[in-house]
Amino acid sequence: MREQKCLFVTIAGLPNAGKSTLINSIVGSKIAIVTPKVQTTRTQIRGITICNDTQIIFTDSPGIFSAETKLEKALVKSAWSAIKGDDITLLLVDASNYLKNIERIKTIFAQLQRTKARCILVINKIDLIKKPELKMTYEHLNLLYRFEKIFTISALRSEGLSDLMNYLSEVAPVSPWFYGEDQITDSSTSFLSAEITREKLFLNLREELPYSTAVITEQFQEKKDKSLIIKQVIFVLKDSYKKIVLGKNGNSIKKIGTEARAELEKLFKRKVHLFLFVKVRPWTNRPEEYISDA
Numbered sequence: 001m002r003e004q005k006c007l008f009v010t011i012a013g014l015p016n017a018g019k020s021t022l023i024n025s026i027v028g029s030k031i032a033i034v035t036p037k038v039q040t041t042r043t044q045i046r047g048i049t050i051c052n053d054t055q056i057i058f059t060d061s062p063g064i065f066s067a068e069t070k071l072e073k074a075l076v077k078s079a080w081s082a083i084k085g086d087d088i089t090l091l092l093v094d095a096s097n098y099l100k101n102i103e104r105i106k107t108i109f110a111q112l113q114r115t116k117a118r119c120i121l122v123i124n125k126i127d128l129i130k131k132p133e134l135k136m137t138y139e140h141l142n143l144l145y146r147f148e149k150i151f152t153i154s155a156l157r158s159e160g161l162s163d164l165m166n167y168l169s170e171v172a173p174v175s176p177w178f179y180g181e182d183q184i185t186d187s188s189t190s191f192l193s194a195e196i197t198r199e200k201l202f203l204n205l206r207e208e209l210p211y212s213t214a215v216i217t218e219q220f221q222e223k224k225d226k227s228l229i230i231k232q233v234i235f236v237l238k239d240s241y242k243k244i245v246l247g248k249n250g251n252s253i254k255k256i257g258t259e260a261r262a263e264l265e266k267l268f269k270r271k272v273h274l275f276l277f278v279k280v281r282p283w284t285n286r287p288e289e290y291i292s293d294a
Helices: 019-027 070-085 102-115 131-144 161-171 189-204 239-246 248-268
Strands: 005-013 045-051 054-060 088-094 118-124 149-152 214-222 228-236 272-280
Touching: 005 019, 005 161, 019 045, 019 054, 019 161, 045 161, 054 161, 088 102, 102 131, 118 131, 118 161, 131 149, 149 161, 189 214, 189 228, 189 248, 228 239, 228 248, 239 248, 239 272, 248 272
Parallel strands: 005 054, 005 088, 088 118, 118 149, 228 272
Antiparallel strands: 045 054, 214 228
């Protein structure tokens, strides 16, 4: 048997580059929520996988963007702390709109140079563009920054991932594994449960409202019949937001709860009794208390 190796990798990039989709594809299970809306990820989520006797721990960090509010600043701070703390940074760029975001990408490159982090470029969403466009994207980005390696992938279709994983296992240092062999994340069940409900809020509520909500799991209990009781609080900033989350005759919260419960039962492979409560609280004044892993 070969010696065990271990590598810590941060997945970084602009919002909506496909970071959460990539980490889910790599570990083969949904541990990070995915929505079409930007800035969905609020904290560092770790996915754990094994490739060629190498345990690779991926950190899905919040998207890097120009922060203004307390919440946004907390998200960006979380992203950069992940980059500074891991062995390699995997910078994910969306091939389908990189020209539109080129100035923001250049800013990230400049900050990466200051951190002196080892950096691999991963060009994602190659299924959305033609080969000549991909070639141009590759050559342009290669000129802008001296990357250790460049890969082209489609995280959604799991294309190109084997080459990326094999390379990461090659460069990993000899080291005991950090987690158990069967562990795919270090997130708690309470946190994963809250994230699934938050995903349903993003998918069901109008434009800005999901960014004004936070979800905390207050009870996660197994019954004698092995079913789960999960009680969660959805925090909103205003009474008017609470009314929207609840919906007319409670229809909105019922739909969110039904969708979240179905996803939770799929995740935990058992019956789930989900109870949702909505409270008004100015949680964005202390965002770190609501975006950390429970």
